[in-house]
Each structure stands twice: as C-alpha cells, then as structure tokens.
Amino acid sequence: MSYYPPLPPQPPQRKQPGPLRSLALTLGAVTLAALIGVGFLVSGVGQSNHGSLALPDSSSSSSSSSSSSQGKLxxxxADAVAQKVDPGLVDINTTLGYQGAQAAGTGMVLTSDGEVLTNNHVVEGATSIQVTDVGNGKTYQAKVVGYDRSEDVAVLQLENASGLSTITTGDSSQVSTGDAVVGIGNAGGTGGTPSVAPGTVTALNQSITASDESSGSSEQLQGLIQVNANIQSGDSGGALADSDGKVIGMNTAASSGYQFGRSGGQSGTGGTGFAIPINQALSIAKQIEAGTASDTVHIGSSAFLGVSVSDAQEADPNSGQTQGSGGALIQQIVTGGAADQAGLQAGDTLIAINGKTVDSATGLTTLMDTLHPGDKVTLTWIGQTGEQQSADATLAEGPVG
Structure with missing residues (x-):
C-alpha cells in the first residue's frame, strides 16, 4: 500500500537474492505488520493485493517478443541513473486501520505541487497515507485523487506541497528487449536512499495473474515490461528507468526469489520483475486528473459499506435446494457502518445494491467502485433463514479501493 534523502547520494545498499521459489511472484508493496482478518474489506470492498502472482506460462503469455538475453545489452x-531519478521519487507509508497493519511502497512525482503516480495495490485498504519526498526530505499527508484497480494505477495528491522535483518520463513504446534498465524504489519499505536494481528488458507485453493469498481472488495484469532486475517488495510504484534516467515503466511485480530483509553486497540481475509501461500508466493518470470515471476508473474517495465478505456458495443441485446465483456472504460487520445500520448480520448473503445484482465478492468490489461516500443505497440480502430483505443505507468514506 507506498515510497523516497536529500544527502549527496551514497551507493544504495543492495539486497541479496535468496533461493528462487519457482512460479512465485509477489506484488511489490511490503507489509510491515501482519494483516489480520480474511476476505475482502468492503470500503469499496477493498481487495488487498499483498499476495502472490503466478508466473505466466509461455503458452498463456501475450508476449510480443522473446526473453532472449541477446540484443542491445x-x-x-546504475548509480548515475539513480541520481537523476531519486529526487522525483517518494516513500509512501500507509496505515490499514481496518486490517491492523501498516504497509509501504514507492511513488513518482508528476507535478511540482505534489501529484504522485503509484500502484493501486500500494494504497489499497489505506485509512491514512503519509508520503516522504526524497528530493526535499519532507513528509506530507496525501489524498487519493482516483484509481484504476484493473490496471493497478493510482494517483495521489500531497497536501500543501510545492516546488517538488519531478520525474522525467520516456516513451515506453520505444522500449526493446535487451535495453538496459534500472529499477529504483523503496525496497523493503525501509526508506532512506532508494535501492537500485540494474538489469535488462527480457520481454514485452507480458500478462500475469495476481492472486490474493488471504481471499484467493485474482486479477489479470497485461501489457507489462518484463526485466531481469531484482525488483523487491516496497519497490511497487517506483521507477523503471532507462540508461538516460528517463522513466519508461512503473515497478509493479517481482520474483519472490529473495530472502526479505537480507542486505549487503550487490543485488545482481538474477530476479524477474514486471513494470507497467509509463505511457499506459500516464494515460490512466490523465483520465483520473480529468475526473473522468469509467467502469474501471474510480474518482475520489472510496465508499464504505462496512463488511468483510467472501463468495457465497451456490446451493448443491443434489440437495433439493434451489440453486442460487451466488452473492457475497457476509463474514464480519463493522459496527456503525452502512451494512450494520441497514440490519445485515454475519451469515447473511448480499445479493443486490440499488437493484444491481451482486453475484460474488469480486462483483461487489466492482459495484462499489461506482459509488461514493454520501450515496444513499438500497441493500438487498438473503437472511440465514432464507428470507429476502431490503433496507436503505448511506455510504460513508472508507479505506482506499
């Protein structure tokens, strides 16, 4: 959930890779305290993406080029590149109040008055966001301008910021396999001088599946740049820069094949990382800046329903019961939240909001993304005895995403 010291740059401390766990990737936000609770927290129905990613099989990857190490190596x-990029980075530290946790990651400054680009999973579930600017060392409170969960992009606005250094962006459409790159970010979530992970581009237009370890939900991320650089937890939202110090991607996912917290020595180029092309990220950021909501882009604060949910199991067709259409099974209720005020209880199954069908926990997340704090909604659910009920409620402001 997010990311970057005004001192003369010292060579950043490199993290040593550990034994590779095959077919495992982790999203690059680092959890600093153990998450508690299971399932989705419905803020929107904030689906925490601190889990693992499945590496794309060669048969399912949409790669438009091979991962050959040949080419324009x-x-x-790397340190000279980092000196150009570092002043435009920020360390993002979030409090996940409803999950009893804190998390950290990275962001990139787009404007001198404090607009910041990062991954949605860096800030998802946050109840407060603090951002420390690497360029001036100052810490700011931040608000979420908007986010696109499906593309894993979010835009923040720092409060009372001015005169900040910004990143210089390149053209990701010109990136080729074999290009030298440097991943730069808040590896390990420890702050201080941003870490440096040199490597090369090994493939383009990659697709991966991101899975949440606690809820089992997953999402597809597409069109990614694949690199053989040791992008690590905490680097999410940080810069993937070319040899000229221009940002051509946003670090998003990385191989979990290292031992977290082990430091010293050179990081080498043995890891596998993935970055969202900067052209793609900036296109979404501009839509958010313009306040243009869509099926995937949410503008402003997240609405809060106040439940944790999981997918409701459809009735067994052999049991003699009528097979249902699923729904979102209420696991927990937040006291005083909209669902609590409407009369829902743990064990009920939410099936509709404003007459729109809720067919799963993920479907509830999608539906909540279209709503905002202050909206009055009609909730429809099936109680534990099988009766259908409806009641009105007003949504409050909740955690991000």
Missing part, C-alpha cells in the same frame, strides 16, 4: 552506470 548496454553498459550503464
């Missing part, structure tokens, strides 16, 4: 000075 360039020599580059």
């Amino acid at each position: 360039q020599s580059l000075d």
